[in-house]
Amino acid sequence: xxxxxxxxxxxEELSAxxxxxxxxxxxxxxxxxxxxxxxxxxxxxxxxxxxxxEPSTRTRTSFGLAARRMxxxxxxxxxxxxxxxxxxxxxxxxxxxxxxxxxIVVIRHSAPGAPHLLAKVMDASIVNAGDGxxxxxxxxxxxxxxxxxxxGRVEGLTVAIVxxxxxxxxxxxxxxxxxxxxxxxxxxxxxxxxPKHITRMGVEVCYHFDDILHELDVINLLRVQRERLESSPFxxxxxxxxxxxxxxxxxxxxxxxxxxxxxxxxxRGVEITPDVADGKHSVILEQVTNxxxxxxxxxxxxxxKQPDKLKVR
Amino acid sequence: xxxLLIKGGRVICPAQDMxxxxxxxxxxxxxxxxxxxxxxxxxxxxxxxxxxxxxxxIDIHVHLREPGYEEEETIASGAAAAIAGGFTTVCxxxxxxxxxDSEASAEFVVLQGKRAGLCNVYPIGxxxxxxxxxxxxxxxxxxxxxxxAFSDDxxxxxxxxxxxxxxxxxxxxxxxxxxxxxxxxxxxxxxxHGGYVSMVLGLGGIPAAxxxxxxxxxxxxxxxTGSLLHIAHVSTAGAVEMVRVAKAKGISVTAxxxxxxxxxxxxxxxxxxxNFKMNPPLRTAEDVEALRRGLLDGTIDAIVSDHAPxxxxxxxxxxxxxxxxxIGLESTLGxxxxxxxxxxxxDWPQFIRLMTVNxxxxxxxxxxTLCPGADADITIIDPEKEWVIDVDEFKSxxxxxPFNGRKVKGKAVGAIVRGDVKMSPRDR
Numbered sequence: 225x226x227x228x229x230x231x232x233x234x235x236e237e238l239s240a241x242x243x244x245x246x247x248x249x250x251x252x253x254x255x256x257x258x259x260x261x262x263x264x265x266x267x268x269x270x271x272x273x274x275x276x277x278e279p280s281t282r283t284r285t286s287f288g289l290a291a292r293r294m295x296x297x298x299x300x301x302x303x304x305x306x307x308x309x310x311x312x313x314x315x316x317x318x319x320x321x322x323x324x325x326x327x328i329v330v331i332r333h334s335a336p337g338a339p340h341l342l343a344k345v346m347d348a349s350i351v352n353a354g355d356g357x358x359x360x361x362x363x364x365x366x367x368x369x370x371x372x373x374x375x376g377r378v379e380g381l382t383v384a385i386v387x388x389x390x391x392x393x394x395x396x397x398x399x400x401x402x403x404x405x406x407x408x409x410x411x412x413x414x415x416x417x418x419p420k421h422i423t424r425m426g427v428e429v430c431y432h433f434d435d436i437l438h439e440l441d442v443i444n445l446l447r448v449q450r451e452r453l454e455s456s457p458f459x460x461x462x463x464x465x466x467x468x469x470x471x472x473x474x475x476x477x478x479x480x481x482x483x484x485x486x487x488x489x490x491x492r493g494v495e496i497t498p499d500v501a502d503g504k505h506s507v508i509l510e511q512v513t514n515x516x517x518x519x520x521x522x523x524x525x526x527x528x529k530q531p532d533k534l535k536v537r
Numbered sequence: 538x539x540x541l542l543i544k545g546g547r548v549i550c551p552a553q554d555m556x557x558x559x560x561x562x563x564x565x566x567x568x569x570x571x572x573x574x575x576x577x578x579x580x581x582x583x584x585x586x587x588x589x590x591x592x593x594x595i596d597i598h599v600h601l602r603e604p605g606y607e608e609e610e611t612i613a614s615g616a617a618a619a620i621a622g623g624f625t626t627v628c629x630x631x632x633x634x635x636x637x638d639s640e641a642s643a644e645f646v647v648l649q650g651k652r653a654g655l656c657n658v659y660p661i662g663x664x665x666x667x668x669x670x671x672x673x674x675x676x677x678x679x680x681x682x683x684x685x686a687f688s689d690d691x692x693x694x695x696x697x698x699x700x701x702x703x704x705x706x707x708x709x710x711x712x713x714x715x716x717x718x719x720x721x722x723x724x725x726x727x728x729x730h731g732g733y734v735s736m737v738l739g740l741g742g743i744p745a746a747x748x749x750x751x752x753x754x755x756x757x758x759x760x761x762t763g764s765l766l767h768i769a770h771v772s773t774a775g776a777v778e779m780v781r782v783a784k785a786k787g788i789s790v791t792a793x794x795x796x797x798x799x800x801x802x803x804x805x806x807x808x809x810x811x812n813f814k815m816n817p818p819l820r821t822a823e824d825v826e827a828l829r830r831g832l833l834d835g836t837i838d839a840i841v842s843d844h845a846p847x848x849x850x851x852x853x854x855x856x857x858x859x860x861x862x863x864i865g866l867e868s869t870l871g872x873x874x875x876x877x878x879x880x881x882x883x884d885w886p887q888f889i890r891l892m893t894v895n896x897x898x899x900x901x902x903x904x905x906t907l908c909p910g911a912d913a914d915i916t917i918i919d920p921e922k923e924w925v926i927d928v929d930e931f932k933s934x935x936x937x938x939p940f941n942g943r944k945v946k947g948k949a950v951g952a953i954v955r956g957d958v959k960m961s962p963r964d965r
Contacts, residue, residue, distance in 0.1 A: 236737065313854055335855035336739040337809030356857065357739030393739055421733035 227525045231343050231350040234359035235400040243401055245531045247369050249521035250514070252534050256293055257516055266524060267296035271326040275317075276353070277303045277333045282488060282512060283353050283363070287330045290519035299326075318342050328523060331355070349526040357391050362522055363487055364397030366515040368405065370507055371442055373514065374483055379406035382439050384430075386412040386468055387446030387495055388457075390419050394487050395446060399425050410436060413446075413468060416457035433468055437477040444485045445470055445495045461494050471497040475505065483507055539580045540564045541956055543915065546585030550592055551890035552906035561590055563913035566956035571907055583951065583962060585917055589885060592893040592905050593625025593656075593914025593954065597686075598715075598769060598793060598841035599866065601627070601658070603649060604642070605634025610846035610934050612646065616655035618844070618866040618933035620959045623949025624892075625914040626657040626904055627844075627866075630690040631668065638663035638674040643682030655959055656952070657914070659685040659900070664703045664714060670694045673703055680710045685900045688715035690769060691816070691861075693751055695721055700755060704764035711901055713765035713791070716755050718776065719817065723747035728857050730803040730818040738806065740857065743818050749775040756783045759790055767899055768792040770843050772817035774827035781836040791899045793839040794828050796869040797939055800876050801825075805939070811852045811859030812939045815845065829882060832891065839896040842869045846935030867931050868940040871924065874947025878920075885920065917951025917962055924948055 225241050235243065256264055272291040276284050284300065291298045301321070312320075314333075321329070330351045331339050336358035343350045354360040372378050383402055389395045389411045402409050409427040411418055418429055430436050448464060458464050465471075470484060484496070484506045492498050501508060525531065541563040548559040548571060560574040570577075601615035610618075612629070619627050629646055631637035637646060643660040650658025662679030666672045668689045676687055687707055693716070694700045700714075707714050724747040729735050731742020752768055756779055759766035771777060771792045780792045797815065802822050805813040813819060831837040845862025852859050870892075877883045897905030904912060923946045928936040952960040 313850070315853055333855070335857040337856045340809045341855060355739070358737075359739070390736075396737065396739065419736040421736045424733050425737070 225531070227530055230526060232361055232522050232526055233339050233343060233350065233352045235361045235364055235397045236359065238404070240404045243365070243368070243404060246365055246518070246521050246525060247372060249524060249531050249534060250369050250517040253520040253524070254514065254517035256520070257513065262293055263295060264293065265295045267291065267294035267527060270296045270328065270527060272296045272298050272328045272330065272523065273321055273326050274298065274300045275321070275329055275331045276301070278354070280332055280353070282515070283332065286512070286515045287353060287519050290516050291523055293516070294520055294523060296523070314338060314341060315345050318346050322346050322348055328526060351522060351526060354393055357393050359397045360393040361397045362515070362519055363394040364401045365522070366511055366518040367398055367444060367485060367487070368401045369518050370485065370511050370514050371483065374507060375441065378402065381441040382408045382410065383442040383444065384410045384412050384436065384440045385444045385446065386433065388417040388449055389413055389422060390417045391449060392446050398444065399427055403427070412436070414458045414464070434474065434477065437474055438479065440478060440482055442483045442485060443470060443478070446487065447489060448491055448494050465494050469495055469497065470500045472499055475500055475503070485511060487511070539956065540569070541913070541953065541958065542574065542577060542579035542582045543585050543590050543917065544582055546588045546590035546917065548590045548907065549886050549889050550907040551886050552592065552894035553908060555907070556886050561907060561915065563915070563953070563956045566913050568907050568909050568911045568913050570909060581958065583917070583958070585962065587919070587921070588950065588962060589918040589920055591889045591916050591918065592907050593952065594623045594870070594892040594916045594949070595626040595896040595902070595905055596624045596842050596844070596866065596892070597628040597839060597896045597900055599627045599629055599844040600632065600846065600862070601629045602846055603633060604645065609848050612649040612658055613653035613655070614932065614934045615844070615846070615866070616650065616653040616658060618931060619656045620952045621932045621949070622867040623870045623916045623918060623952060624656060624866060625916060625952055625954045626659070626902070628659045628661050628685055628900060630688060631661050631663040632691050636663045636668045637661070637684070638666050638668065638679070640675065640678035640682035643679050643684045647683045656954055659683065661686045661688050661690070661715065663687070664689045664694055665699060668692050670696060670699060673699070673706060676706055676710065680712065685902060686713045686715050686767065688717065688769065690715065690717045693717050693719045693721060697754055697758065701758050701762060704758055704762040704766065708762065708764045711765070713767040713899060715767045715769050716751070717769050718748045718751035718755065720747045720750045723750065728814065729806050730820045732803060732821060734803040734806060740806070743816070745773040745775055745820065745824070748773050748817055749779065752776040752779050756780070756788060756790055760786070760788045763789065766790045770795050770798060770817055770841065771828065771831070771837060772798045772820050772824060774824045777827045777831040777836055781831070781834070784836065791838045792831070792836065793841045794832065794837045795841055795843045796865055796872045797863060799825060799828050799832070800872060801939060806856070809856045811854065811856050812863060812937050812941070814856060814859050814861055815843070815863045816861035832877070833882065838891070839899060840869065840873060840891045842866050846933055847937050849936055852937045862937070864933050864935050864938045867933060868926050868938055870918070870949055871926060871945035871947055872940050872943065874920065875945040879946050913953060913956040915951070915953040916949055918947060919950045920947050922946065922948040922950065
């Protein structure tokens with residue numbers, strides 16, 4: 225296929241072919257990370273700006289490293305150092321950065337649609353690194369990449385996404401991606417955190433985690449984001465862990481080859497117990513490794529290069 | 538004393554069930570005669586052949602921002618927008634700075650309207666002091682200052698006991714309480730309709746229930762007090778149904794709907810364009826359908842713009858951070874003539890009724906009719922005129938119109954206020 229998108233704003237608008245093209249491109253890049261000299265000249269002369277208005281360690285580092293491994297110049301702008309603090313609007317910040325001659329903006333922002341606003345006012349390519357509770361496409365892509373890598377396929381698998389679905393941008397992106405690739409998706413969590421209309425996205429809803437464990441090929445455990453919760457959607461983290469936490473007892477009821485994922489950072493003892501997080505079914509750290517390859521693929525494609533022209537030398 | 542003759546138009550006056558080709562004569566600011574006036578000579582004559590001649594359109598829900606936010610709109614610029622849109626009378630909501638909660642502030646609005654010298658401008662007074670929802674404002678003094686209704690628009694009176702008192706007290710003056718229905722606990726954090734689209738976009742939802750809960754509460758209070766309750770900008774199917782039931786029970790409740798709620802849905806917000814952000818928010822296609830049925834069966838009495846100007850810089854931001862509100866004085870007639878009349882839902886007399894005699898009755902204004910003796914407020918409409926809504930041609934200071942770029946059919950081409958021609962078909 226021919227890649228025509230200038231931006232990556234979300235997975236809702238991507239086709240299965242486009243998602244597969246990104247995953248295949250990531251496959252080619254994953255080898256770079258295993259070399260002693262982890263660098264290719266692919267994006268030499270390009271400038272990537274990491275514009276992060278929310279705190280982030282792994283996503284920002286991952287994008288920065290991905291860009292540097294392709295020899296791009298990288299500028300990091302965080303909320304604390306930006307002129308937003310001085311009352312500058314997002315559009316003015318964007319235009320000023322653009323005036324310096326940049327090619328790709330990676331943006332993380334608390335407001336849904338902030339990347340879409342930039343895409344309207346800038347000539348640069350925009351990559352969404354998380355916009356409010358809307359989408360987090362590269363997190364979803366690296367999750368799906370990891371599933372495909374470990375299971376050999378995505379189609380036909382049963383995947384549970386467990387936790388605060390309502391406030392999770394990663395969950396939304398992951399649902400779009402998995403459904404497009406033909407997986408069965410079940411969302412699991414307290415009824416206060418599962419949006420009423422979620423089934424229209426093509427997923428099933430389950431409030432009783434134990435009932436479905438035996439069916440699951442993949443379990444993706446979202447972090448309990450207490451900081452995002454305004455009211456109290458569940459009585460206590462203790463009760464949450466009892467009803468929805470992954471632990472040894474639940475592992476025993478699961479398939480032998482079940483795969484445990486978490487986008488991180490994890491709350492040990494809440495959504496996942498340490499023995500599960502560090503156990504042989506867990507792919508949590510491989511997700512982080514794969515994040516690099518996926519983000520290299522995304523930066524490569526939005527910069528206007530074609531999937532089939534890729535030669536990683 | 539000057540006379541004005543409007544010749545040969547299709548005269549539509551729903552107050553008198555009139556719809557026929559006729560001439561209209563105004564003398565000294567009043568309607569003198571409607572009929573075949575072949576031999577009559579007037580100081581000024583307007584040829585209205587092929588045009589509609591209606592009572593001056595009335596918009597009972599606008600925000601003209603003065604005093605306090607003159608950079609967004611003034612009473613003069615808002616009145617100019619009203620005239621351009623075919624409205625000869627507007628009623629201004631009191632959420633200004635300071636709010637219209639005293640006789641002097643109400644008189645200021647009247648005075649600025651007179652100074653502008655364009656359309657009739659009536660103030661709506663605040664229900665509570667400072668629009669804080671606690672103590673009743675001096676409703677009697679506001680009435681002396683020419684306030685024609687009372688509302689804390691935008692800030693729903695959350696205390697049911699305060700609302701009950703307001704309804705009981707306003708009864709003395711035979712003027713309605715206008716109710717922005719929103720349970721602020723249920724809508725907290727919301728920026729758009731709470732439903733499938735808000736879920737997909739990750740934007741905070743304002744559930745239909747936040748409107749319905751207050752509509753139901755205040756209908757019960759209106760029944761209890763026997764006072765006039767007017768439900769502002771109805772946006773949900775549930776609210777339409779409750780008003781319908783209340784009217785059937787004989788409760789003195791009326792309701793209005795905006796052009797945007799009658800035409801647009803929450804799907805528009807997929808663009809993240811803040812010009813689709815207003816409160817109450819755009820709802821679903823089912824709600825739009827229910828509102829239209831409400832217009833048809835008389836549940837909804839009036840069409841309003843809820844003209845809410847915001848400066849460009851306030852709207853050119855992330856959707857979540859933009860203020861609520863869109864402008865509509867210059868787009869409402871064209872959009873709804875296209876959506877409701879050209880599409881066959883309403884005929885012209887039904888449509889004109891919603892913007893003339895009905896809103897006049899809600900506000901107890903002696904307007905909205907071409908009966909001899911009435912104020913000569915007249916709107917002239919070209920029903921065939923096709924045009925594209927272009928915010929850059931607006932008289933309003935603001936540009937935040939959700940219908941910008943839309944192709945519509947039907948345009949106000951003339952506006953006469955108390956016999957004075959403010960816009961003439963010849964200016965076309």
